[in-house]
Amino acid sequence: MQTIQSDNYPIFFENSIDELIAFIERGKYSRFFVLTDEHTSVHCLPKLTDKLNTLGNYDLIEINAGEESKNIDFCIGVWKMLIDFEADRKSLLVNLGGGVITDMGGFTASTYKRGIDFVHMPTTLLSQVDASVGGKTGIDVDGIKNIIGTFTQPKAVFIDTAFLDTLPPRQILSGLAEMLKHGLILDAAYWNELKQSDLTKPSTALVHRSVVLKNKVVMEDPTEKNIRKSLNFGHTIGHAIETWALNDKPDSLTHGEAIAIGMICESYLAHKKTGLKAEELEEITATFNRLYPRFGFSRDIYEELYSIMLKDKKNMDGKVNCTLLSAIGKFNIDNICTKEELFEAFDYYLAG
Amino acid sequence: MQTIQSDNYPIFFENSIDELIAFIERGKYSRFFVLTDEHTSVHCLPKLTDKLNTLGNYDLIEINAGEESKNIDFCIGVWKMLIDFEADRKSLLVNLGGGVITDMGGFTASTYKRGIDFVHMPTTLLSQVDASVGGKTGIDVDGIKNIIGTFTQPKAVFIDTAFLDTLPPRQILSGLAEMLKHGLILDAAYWNELKQSDLTKPSTALVHRSVVLKNKVVMEDPTEKNIRKSLNFGHTIGHAIETWALNDKPDSLTHGEAIAIGMICESYLAHKKTGLKAEELEEITATFNRLYPRFGFSRDIYEELYSIMLKDKKNMDGKVNCTLLSAIGKFNIDNICTKEELFEAFDYYLAG
Structure with a gap:
């Protein structure tokens, strides 16, 4: 399946895990962080762990699953973790999960230190066909969906439909x-x-x-x-x-x-x-x-x-x-x- | 004093209040909002009120003066006010104040509904020579200055050095x-x-x-x-x-x-x-x-x-x-x- 070229970034459909690893290596990032939720850290992350470990030190940030996590309070939590980890401007955030992770991770990264690089590995069908393309990031305030956000493109998107096998x-x-x-x-x-x-x-x-x-x-x-x-x-x-x-x-x-x-x-x-x-x-x-x-x-x-x-x-x-x-x-x-x-x-x- | 052309926006130095009024009129905005703090609403806003009133309906958003107001909690407060006022994407935010107002107002506007227009009327010497140019917006989290923000340009900047007369x-x-x-x-x-x-x-x-x-x-x-x-x-x-x-x-x-x-x-x-x-x-x-x-x-x-x-x-x-x-x-x-x-x-x- 051909790689799709979007607005200055590629959307991979084949060997996506290997492409992600190669991307991180090429990027010469000072650090990278993987954002997951309690589901993707169990069902998806293990498929990447061995290969991620070859890249050396990285940190995991896990949030609760579900739309509630797109609230500004969780967003502040992720910002504070990036601060505590002393993430610098040459850091990369890898968003591994569904639309909540990609929207919220994208917003967090696009505003942390006025913007660090981020990539998506969408793991739900919804995030693969919708959130993976278009550059919309967003969080909820006052229960209003995506009321706060930015237009910021990821540096790449890695789609692996094998993740769909784990979905209800x-x-x-x-x-x-x-x-x-x-x-x-x-x-x-x-x-x-x-x-x-x-x-x-x-x-x-x-x-x-x-x-x-x-x-x-x-x-x-x-x-x-x-x-x-x-x-x-x-x-x-x-x-x-x-x-x-x-x-x-x-x-x-x-x-x-x-x-x-x-x-x-x-x-x-x-x-x-x-x-x-x-x-x-x-x-x-x-x-x-x-x-x-x-x-x-x-x-x-x-x-x-x-x-x-x-x-x-x-x-x-x-x-x-x-x-x-x-x-x-x-x-x-x-x-x-x-x-x-x-x-x-x-x-x-x-x-x- | 000549208008300075910055990255796609003008910085006015003469007749700045009139230029602001003309800008708002030309922009055909659905609504506009003026962000002030407790000082600028007393010392600066009155110099604009008569002319602003000729433009019809607008709303004021006032925050406390001082760096404490650049905290994310105040930012959430401004977002919520924009939500309550039902500000749409064709709204304009006018930031009337010092660097706290321009940095925080710029960040709030650049992320509300993924970005609405904003302009600055900087009222302190610091904000006139520094915050007015460069497109940096920012707020503080965990007491760390400007750790969260975006690079977003205002649509115009209106500098009136007469405001400096009110400064200590x-x-x-x-x-x-x-x-x-x-x-x-x-x-x-x-x-x-x-x-x-x-x-x-x-x-x-x-x-x-x-x-x-x-x-x-x-x-x-x-x-x-x-x-x-x-x-x-x-x-x-x-x-x-x-x-x-x-x-x-x-x-x-x-x-x-x-x-x-x-x-x-x-x-x-x-x-x-x-x-x-x-x-x-x-x-x-x-x-x-x-x-x-x-x-x-x-x-x-x-x-x-x-x-x-x-x-x-x-x-x-x-x-x-x-x-x-x-x-x-x-x-x-x-x-x-x-x-x-x-x-x-x-x-x-x-x-x-």
Whole structure:
């Protein structure tokens, strides 16, 4: 599988552990640090340990697993560990884990001493197809996801789909939602192919294709002025539901489950507003309902979801802005949706 | 006085308040926020209020004055206020104050929603000649100055030396130390001119000249790979003493007072290591001792100062790196100084 060239950094798909070791050696770093969580230090790190040990001295920084660790308090904890370890500007941070590790590790590194190098070895399907490309780093403040962050590129990304063997099925499905999104916004053929594949373990070729699609979009529009907004499909509503669940029912929804709901709701809006055909809406709804568990929420939280949406980074001037579809495989950006339209979309999901 | 063009942004010296108002109008921002501290909201903000009011709705964010406010906790407070005010990505942050406000405001803005625009209106001599140019933002964690930050340029800087009239003499002297440094590292004629000027209120022309000097260095080497390191003269030792004082004797030293001590000590090292003549060392020592109060510290804290220096951003591989002088007006970068040499330099200052 070919190495993908992103914005000044490579994304490796083959011999990724060896490529990581070679990268660290070439970089002549004064020190390096490996950021893991309690899961990846058990399931993933051992696959690297022997080779890392050949490089000499390094330090491990382990945080708790889960979105809670993306809170600013944990970020301060990592900064303090780097200070205590006397990490200098020629240090490297290796982020070994899912999106929490890559987002938070990226933010920590991009601000420590005004920026040290970092690389990602994403270990979940979600982080391989989503967080590995695009240069977004982020942490949560006040329960608002990614409200604080930077645009900073890693120096390299090392993808090894063998790590996916250790993932529970629910985590595979979480990443799959982003892959399905890539098809819906950019490539109808890919959407059709995915639907017909064995989705319990997507092939390396399918992962590679998602990264190619996302990378193309990000390279064309790094600062999200236009086409990069396509990637927000399903995320305006999905993020709000995810944020609500994070505060009220921790661990009840994965990111993918939340944006699957978001994509159903926003496909309904697309049918109403941007020309998505009724049969396409039905096909999308049926596909997500087949793959993902239904999630119950009551009309009582509609106002709360709306107020979370108003705080979304993507909005301007107090209006809720959605990326919708004009057809399967074709996105349509900058659609202002009213409160009434959004509530109708929630109704559509709940009626489903 | 001519507008200075820095890295993609202008630094205004004339009609600066009007220029600020015109800038905000042109920018078509959705909202703007003015960050002040308890001093600048009393002494400086009133000079702008009438004109700001013509622009319509804006919000004030006020923090306590002093270095303590650069702590991460205050930074989180500002982030939360921006969240509560529902500041979107097209918002502008106007930093009205000294270096604490410009460093912290710059960091807050550069990370809020992955970066919103910000401008500086520096109100102290120190922030006018130092923080206004160079794109460094920063906050303190664990009592370590600027350990966390980004390189992000403001969209414009508005310098009005009339603000200096409200400053206590000690604050003028604090900024003056950076101006004297600019002479020592880059321009012997400027050093001589400064020494002979009325230093209780430096003229706009002298302020302008310092900004021109600093800007030239920063433009040539934005990421501090080589000549920008010249600006660190006096700061390796000065920062350590400042950090120690901040933790143990708050408010006992201004930044300028601390780096004046640092410049005496590092001139001693320059005499020992990089060819600074004995009479030049004497001239530098006498000048700083004439302008700045002597600061007593005992040999008991040498080890602590050394351990603070080891955590300095400028160091690599656990060695203390100083920028020294080879003559007045000529810097010399990347000098490794041993513990013994540094302790000797402290002795030199204390014997003075």
